[in-house]
Structure formats: C-alpha cells, structure tokens
Amino acid sequence: MSTLGDRIKLVREQKGLLQSQLASLIGVKSSGVISNWEKGINKPDADKIVKLCEVLDISVSYLLNYHGKSQLELDPLEKKLIEKFRRLDVNEKKVVDSILDSILVLSEEKKKNLLSEATNSVNEKLIMYTYAQHMAYAGEGFYFDDLSTDLIEAPEYPGADFVIGVNGDSMEPTYSDGDNVYIKKTCELNYGEVGLFVMDNSAYIKEYTKEGLVSHNKSYPLIAGRDDIRIIGKVLGKVSKKAKIIRK
Known part of the structure; x- marks a missing residue:
C-alpha cells in the first residue's frame, strides 16, 4: 500500500516537477522539506496539504488515501488515460x-x-548543452567559467545548465568514472544534495553535508574545515548513454 509520501512523489513526478520546484510553488523553505515528506520522515500540516492538492491538481481524499466506504478516487494519470480511452472507437x-x-x-x-x-x-527531446569532458583540473589561475568546452546533444533535463564528465570512483556507486551528469548552476545547496565544487584549482562532485563534503565511496575521507571551497552547481542526474558529444 502506498504511503502519503509515495503519493506526493508519484504525482510530483507525473507533473514533471523537481522537489525544489514543488517547494517553491507551495511556499516551503527548501527541497529538503519535500524530500522528508516523500521519505515519511515527517508529514505536511493541514495548510500544506491544501496547497499540495491545489498545485498538484489532486483531491485531499486521494492524497490522504481516504475515500469513505464506496468512492473510488483516481490519480491524475489514471484520469488522463481514461479520457484518452473514451476517445477511441x-x-x-x-x-x-x-x-x-x-x-x-x-x-x-x-x-x-x-x-x-x-x-x-516517448517524449524525449534532445537539446544541446555546453559540455566539459573532464572533472579534474590543475594549474595556477584556474577559473571554472574559463574552461574549454564542447557541446553534447542529450535528453532535455529541466533546470540543467550544462553537462560535465565524471573522473574517478569517489562517488560510486551513485556516479562512476566515465559518466556524464547534468549540472544546474547555483551557489547554494541544501544538506544531502550532490554538488559540483571547486577547490585547489580542481573541480569535484561530492555530497554536501553539515559535516563537510562526502564521497559515496567510503574509502575516501571527509573533506572538511576548508574555507577555499566554492559551490559551482547542483548535480541533477546522469546523462543517458545515447548522448552525442560534438566537438567545437
């Protein structure tokens, strides 16, 4: 049986909304609030339940999974499928x-x-993104915005500004050497989000936590106690293997 969090996540994804976008639409402070609801860590109060139903276009009975003794409630996708089915001969x-x-x-x-x-x-639109193939850089006077880049034709990812390649195994199993990932430019992250950081004139993908920067590969140490770390962006997800790199 689905939970309240499962239903929030299901309809949010059906609407094509990121957690951060839903948070903004209903007036909560961060995507972490939505994440906690979806994981069942805590639940929205009555006011937020009303806002969720308005933004996601669902009924309170569907969200709370209470339909009385006989009423059958359909989720938005089921309603859409029925509407299409009725138009068939x-x-x-x-x-x-x-x-x-x-x-x-x-x-x-x-x-x-x-x-x-x-x-x-189905519905996979390919668009061009700026593409930086390598993650690690060295040398004096390095600035991320000055990188030499190519282009990559990849499936559209809402919110993504560019694509960058992953070097090394420090973020395995989440991201592996040779993967390409979508990046949204930002200078702020919530705890628990994976971001792109610059330090020592090199760029790294790490999870942002209260304690410091964490590698998902447990053999790598925590990076903490440094004041030279700069947030470049948020990692949104992997680029599919069908992406095509186009050299400038």
Whole structure:
C-alpha cells in the first residue's frame, strides 16, 4: 500500500516537477522539506496539504488515501488515460484491451525492459548543452567559467545548465568514472544534495553535508574545515548513454 509520501512523489513526478520546484510553488523553505515528506520522515500540516492538492491538481481524499466506504478516487494519470480511452472507437478499445492483457501476463523482468524502452522513446527531446569532458583540473589561475568546452546533444533535463564528465570512483556507486551528469548552476545547496565544487584549482562532485563534503565511496575521507571551497552547481542526474558529444 502506498504511503502519503509515495503519493506526493508519484504525482510530483507525473507533473514533471523537481522537489525544489514543488517547494517553491507551495511556499516551503527548501527541497529538503519535500524530500522528508516523500521519505515519511515527517508529514505536511493541514495548510500544506491544501496547497499540495491545489498545485498538484489532486483531491485531499486521494492524497490522504481516504475515500469513505464506496468512492473510488483516481490519480491524475489514471484520469488522463481514461479520457484518452473514451476517445477511441470500439475496435481501437479492443486493441488497447488486448495489449493490456498481454502486458499483465509478462514476467516482471520483461515488464521492466518494456517500460525502459518505452520511457526512452516517448517524449524525449534532445537539446544541446555546453559540455566539459573532464572533472579534474590543475594549474595556477584556474577559473571554472574559463574552461574549454564542447557541446553534447542529450535528453532535455529541466533546470540543467550544462553537462560535465565524471573522473574517478569517489562517488560510486551513485556516479562512476566515465559518466556524464547534468549540472544546474547555483551557489547554494541544501544538506544531502550532490554538488559540483571547486577547490585547489580542481573541480569535484561530492555530497554536501553539515559535516563537510562526502564521497559515496567510503574509502575516501571527509573533506572538511576548508574555507577555499566554492559551490559551482547542483548535480541533477546522469546523462543517458545515447548522448552525442560534438566537438567545437
């Protein structure tokens, strides 16, 4: 059974909103508040529940999973699917029904593969991002904004400003050597977010915490007690393997 946090996350993602965007729309101070709701660490109060329902276009009964004794509540995606289904003619409806029956008898592994293929092929808009291939830099007078860059054609990621390559294994298993990641330019991060930082004229990807900069690979030490660290941006996620690098 889904939790309150599960339902907030489900509808937020269906709306294409980041946690930070939802936080701004409902008037909470940071994406960390939304993250805590979705993880079940705490719950929104009555006022925020009303705001959530207004912004996400859902009913309170759906969000709280209370429908009385007989009412069936549909989530936004289910409503959209029903609206589309009703526009089909009789034969088209039979085809859709047959496809759904076929999907239901597939193994879980085959369902995952089918979903992955469909996700990659539907509504994936490719756009150009500035691309810095290497993470580590050295030398005097280094400034991140002065980097020599190429272009990369990659699936659009809301909020991303550029793409950068990952060197080394310090952030495994989250990010591995050779991965490319989307970066949103910012000079502020919330605790628990992964960011792009500059120190000693080199650029690093680390998790930002109250204690310092943390590597996900536990063999790397905590980076703390330094006043020369500069936040460049927030890591939004990985770029798919189908991205194409274009040399300038």
